[in-house]
Amino acid sequence: xxxxxxxxxxxxxxxxxxxxxxxxxxxxxxxxxxxxxxxxxxxxxxxxxxxxxxxxxxxxxxxxxxxxxxxxxxxxxxxxxxxxxxxxxxxxxxxxxxxxxxxxxxxxxxxxxxxxxxxxxxxxxxxxxxxxxxxxxxxxxxxxxxxxxxxxxxxxxxxxxxxxxxxxxxxxxxxxxxxxxxxxxxxxxxxxxxxxxxxxxxxxxxxxxxxxxxxxxxxxxxxxxxxxxxxxxxxxxxxxxxxxxxxxxxxxxxxxxxxxxxxxxx
Amino acid sequence: xxxxxxxxxxxxxxxxxxxxxxxxxxxxxxxxxxxxxxxxxxxxxxxxxxxxxxxxxxxxxxxxxxxxxxxxxxxxxxxxxxxxxxxxxxxxxxxxxxxxxxxxxxxxxxxxxxxxxxxxxxxxxxxxxxxxxxxxxxxxxxxxxxxxxxxxxxxxxxxxxxxxxxxxxxxxxxxxxxxxxxxxxxxxxxxxxxxxxxxxxxxxxxxxxxxxxxxx
Numbered sequence: 001x002x003x004x005x006x007x008x009x010x011x012x013x014x015x016x017x018x019x020x021x022x023x024x025x026x027x028x029x030x031x032x033x034x035x036x037x038x039x040x041x042x043x044x045x046x047x048x049x050x051x052x053x054x055x056x057x058x059x060x061x062x063x064x065x066x067x068x069x070x071x072x073x074x075x076x077x078x079x080x081x082x083x084x085x086x087x088x089x090x091x092x093x094x095x096x097x098x099x100x101x102x103x104x105x106x107x108x109x110x111x112x113x114x115x116x117x118x119x120x121x122x123x124x125x126x127x128x129x130x131x132x133x134x135x136x137x138x139x140x141x142x143x144x145x146x147x148x149x150x151x152x153x154x155x156x157x158x159x160x161x162x163x164x165x166x167x168x169x170x171x172x173x174x175x176x177x178x179x180x181x182x183x184x185x186x187x188x189x190x191x192x193x194x195x196x197x198x199x200x201x202x203x204x205x206x207x208x209x210x211x212x213x214x215x216x217x218x219x220x221x222x223x224x225x226x227x228x229x230x231x232x233x234x235x236x237x238x239x240x241x242x243x244x245x246x247x248x249x250x251x252x253x254x255x256x257x258x259x260x261x262x263x264x265x266x
Numbered sequence: 267x268x269x270x271x272x273x274x275x276x277x278x279x280x281x282x283x284x285x286x287x288x289x290x291x292x293x294x295x296x297x298x299x300x301x302x303x304x305x306x307x308x309x310x311x312x313x314x315x316x317x318x319x320x321x322x323x324x325x326x327x328x329x330x331x332x333x334x335x336x337x338x339x340x341x342x343x344x345x346x347x348x349x350x351x352x353x354x355x356x357x358x359x360x361x362x363x364x365x366x367x368x369x370x371x372x373x374x375x376x377x378x379x380x381x382x383x384x385x386x387x388x389x390x391x392x393x394x395x396x397x398x399x400x401x402x403x404x405x406x407x408x409x410x411x412x413x414x415x416x417x418x419x420x421x422x423x424x425x426x427x428x429x430x431x432x433x434x435x436x437x438x439x440x441x442x443x444x445x446x447x448x449x450x451x452x453x454x455x456x457x458x459x460x461x462x463x464x465x466x467x468x469x470x471x472x473x474x475x476x477x478x479x480x481x482x
Contacts, residue, residue, distance in 0.1 A: 117412060118460030120419035122430065123453030126437045130446045206330030210420070213437060223336040227424065232340045239336035243329050250328050 032258075035251040039244050046240050053233055062225055062234050068241070074217035075245060078136075078208040082143035083201050090148045091193065094155025095181070109156055113149040121146050121207045129214040139216035143207055147200040154196025158189030187262050194260060198253030205246040219245070272447035280432070284455050287428030290346065291415055291459075294353035299407055302358050306365025306403075307391075316366045323359035331356070331417045335424045349418065349426035356417055357410030364406030368399030397476045404474070408467040415460045419452070429455040 055063055062068075097105050125142040132138050162185050170180045212220030219242045226235025273280060302323075309316035326334075331352065338348035372395045380390040422430025432452030439445040
């Protein structure tokens with residue numbers, strides 16, 4: 001199975017990988033090292049810059065350890081909890097939908113996930129807030145609702161693109177349907193599922209900034225404050241920290257993808 | 267006031283917001299298409315360069331939209347400029363990637379045949395390779411458009427134009443009679459725009475892709 005097939009079905013979110021040559025491996029290692037180093041450099045520069053500024057009282061209220069720490073924790077919490085919920089909901093559903101009996105559902109899922117993409121995240125969050133009130137739970141609901149469809153779609157597509165001959169062969173070897181699902185279909189679908197999950201995760205970090213609009217905290221609060229009070233240091237700190245979380249999450253996703261990719265593939 | 271009454275009473279305002287939303291997306295897409303296809307054309311023969319271009323543009327896409335807009339304010343101020351800038355950056359990846367993949371996917375034998383007929387390499391590119399890669403490039407443009415229509419709604423927070431203003435107005439008037447109507451009108455407007463764009467690209471694809479490709 002070529003890498004092109006995988007990236008083709010994963011639409012956005014997959015990468016074309018080179019062969020497993022030794023040189024490729026060192027380069028992959030270097031690539032994995034690059035991101036955390038870059039993030040550390042950016043964070044260091046940000047710290048030094050803010051440290052050297054003379055902050056007024058408004059800036060001091062937000063640019064201190066406790067405030068930033070709390071916002072980062074809130075942001076990470078929103079992202080992680082939402083992602084866990086998405087995994088629990090979307091992957092089993094995706095497996096269910098990919099069963100031959102449920103084949104008629106797959107065009108509906110594809111259509112829905114396209115339509116769902118068209119709904120703006122901010123609109124969804126605001127509508128939920130107007131209907132149900134502000135707060136962490138509502139923001140969480142919005143985040144999950146937004147990320148479920150792409151993961152569901154990739155799980156379904158990932159399993160469906162497994163070569164039917166391989167499934168046939170596994171059945172012929174005497175494996176039960178469950179065994180085929182667990183040790184053939186799901187294994188081979190892992191790269192596509194993870195690509196979807198990684199895209200959804202990065203998306204969630206971004207949408208979580210909007211949680212500030214519905215009083216659910218997170219780093220978006222710093223960006224909003226920075227814009228409202230026109231305090232660039234606050235704005236920039238919030239934005240840069242959000243970016244760093246997004247890149248870190250993307251890096252982690254990439255690492256997991258490389259670790260969990262079936263050896264036979266690639 | 268029911269939703270239909272609201273839409274009727276504010277139809278001018280809503281149409282204007284819809285038009286501006288479409289305009290800002292179209293402007294960003296126009297720039298991104300020229301840039302993206304251009305970068306794709308320059309780099310597709312050189313894997314290292316195209317890898318770099320794809321890596322960088324996927325880096326842009328990793329930056330959360332609200333954070334990018336925030337970072338652009340100190341440099342570009344508020345309004346249209348940061349909006350178009352951010353939307354353009356976001357739409358590059360699908361266009362560059364699909365241009366590169368599309369051009370690489372053209373059968374070498376067909377290119378050879380074109381050369382053998384005495385076409386210059388520019389002519390081969392223009393008459394053979396680009397038309398064959400076009401459906402994939404167009405798909406990239408479509409994916410980008412769908413994506414930035416939603417992101418453009420967020421840009422209203424940095425005084426960008428469009429339907430996002432309706433959504434944010436609804437939020438800022440939380441609890442008042444029309445807040446739900448405003449947010450709903452904004453959100454549905456964005457969805458409708460996205461669907462119309464999809465339809466537009468379906469028609470464009472039909473009209474502009476080579477007939478030989480369609481028969482197959």
